[in-house]
Amino acid sequence: MAKHRVTAACAALALAGLAMSGCASKKAADLTCPKVMPAPGADKIVLFRPGGHDVSDVIYGGTIYGIDVTCDHDNVGVSVNAEIVFFGERVERDMPAVSFPYFVALLDPQDNVLDEEAFKVPIDFVAAERYRRAPPEKITVRLPLKNSAAASAYSVLVGFQLTPEQMAINRLRQKTP
Secondary structure: OHHHHHHHHHHHHHHHOOOOOOOOOOOHHHHHOOEEEEOOOOOEEEEEOOOOOOHHHEEEEEEEEEEEEEEEEEOOEEEEEEEEEEEEEEOOOOOOOEEEEEEEEEEOOOOOEEEEEEEEEEEOOOOOOOEEEOOOEEEEEEEOOOOHHHHHHOEEEEEEOOOHHHHHHHHHHHHOO
16 A cells, blocks of 8 residues: 555656755765655645544644755665654644654656655654654665666655545645645
């Protein structure tokens, strides 16, 4: 199911014509980094009260706040090192900490998923705090290529693992100006 969502996100990416460089700077070595970006439509998440599934039942929210990327090249490929920053919000200030499920997927030049890994990011709120930026999540994606210059044709997507109800909320948000 997660790979289907990634494939759908890739199709949406292609249709939207979005192209965002994942490299933090434009040094010569960085020009061969894969594109690293939030998965379209999966960059936000909401968690519902037990049994709930619409906007009035939301108790937590999360956003992919930023992604910083560097690439290391060697004779057997490219290591894509990303620091992903997440932002969390809770409806009531006395609610406990929360963890949001997310994925990191490596896509080939034809947008086929080559590898995907699931993670959880904890958001540890301070007492009476409603908003919290999580410490950066550090991940490394290894791209074994004989010609590391080919890395720029690949992509890495980062997104939340969403239920159908969460995807519906995100679609509503995208339609609202």
